Amino acid sequence: MSPLAARLSDLAADVLFTAVRVTEVTNLTTKFVKVTLGCDAFTRANWTPGDKLQLRPRRGSLAMRAYTPINWNPDEGSTDLIAYRHGEGPAARWFDNAVAGVDAEIFGPSKSLDLSDTVTHTVFAGDETSIGLACALRQFNSNATFLYEAHEPAELSNVLAASGIDADSHILRRSADHSELLDHIFEAAAIGRTGASVDIVVTGEAATVNAVRRGLKARPDLAARIKARAYWASGRTGLS
Known part of the structure; x- marks a missing residue:
C-alpha cells in the first residue's frame, strides 16, 4: 500500500x-x-x-x-x-x-448471528474459530448440544475446559468430507424430538457450513432452522 x-x-x-x-x-x-x-x-x-x-x-x-x-x-x-x-x-x-x-x-x-431466539433444542457445530460464539450461545441456551471439528482435538478440549464451556461438548477430528460431523448433528437433532422444531447453529470453515446446509436439505424430517456463518475458507482471508 x-x-x-x-x-x-x-x-x-x-x-x-x-x-x-x-x-x-x-x-x-x-x-x-x-x-x-x-x-x-x-x-x-x-x-x-x-x-x-x-x-x-x-x-x-x-x-x-x-x-x-x-x-x-x-x-x-x-x-x-x-x-x-x-x-x-x-x-x-x-x-x-x-x-x-x-x-x-x-x-x-x-450484528452477526442473533442467538436470542434459539429454541431449547439447539445443536451447535463449529471449530477452533467458533469458541466466542459458543460462549455467547450458552448465555441464552444452556441446553444446547455443542459439536466441534478440530485439527488438534486435545488442544480444543483444553480451551473449552479453561473457558468453562466443555459440558455437553463433543470434539471430532477434522475430516474433509464432514460425514462424521453430519452424523453427530443429525443424531443430536433427533434425540428427544417429539415434533418440536430444532435450531442448528453452524460456524467456522465455509466448507463445513456448506456441507451442513446440503445435509439438512436431505433431512426435511428434522424441521431444522439453520443459523450459519462462515468465518474462514481455505486459501482465502477476511471472512467474518
Whole structure:
C-alpha cells in the first residue's frame, strides 16, 4: 500500500473506529488467548450475544478481522475476546503481541448471528474459530448440544475446559468430507424430538457450513432452522 493510501486509511479509521485498551491478557492454552478490552464507549453500546466486534490489527490499512465477544460488562465498559492464534496474518500477530496497556481499534458491536431466539433444542457445530460464539450461545441456551471439528482435538478440549464451556461438548477430528460431523448433528437433532422444531447453529470453515446446509436439505424430517456463518475458507482471508 502506498504511503498516501495508508495515510488515508488511518484518517478514515480515526472516524470509523473506536479506540480501546487491552486491560488483561490470559493465555488459555498454547494457541488460544483471552483478551479483555475496555473503553468508555462500551458503557453505552447495545450488545446481544452473537454480535461481533471487528478488530483493525494494524495501522495503514482498513483490513479488519471479526471476533465474537464472549460477554459484555456495560458497568465497567469491558468485554472479552477469545482468539485462536494460528497462521502468520496480522490478526494472529496482534494477539501474539497483545499485553495489558496496549491500545487497539474496534468497529462495533454489530450484528452477526442473533442467538436470542434459539429454541431449547439447539445443536451447535463449529471449530477452533467458533469458541466466542459458543460462549455467547450458552448465555441464552444452556441446553444446547455443542459439536466441534478440530485439527488438534486435545488442544480444543483444553480451551473449552479453561473457558468453562466443555459440558455437553463433543470434539471430532477434522475430516474433509464432514460425514462424521453430519452424523453427530443429525443424531443430536433427533434425540428427544417429539415434533418440536430444532435450531442448528453452524460456524467456522465455509466448507463445513456448506456441507451442513446440503445435509439438512436431505433431512426435511428434522424441521431444522439453520443459523450459519462462515468465518474462514481455505486459501482465502477476511471472512467474518
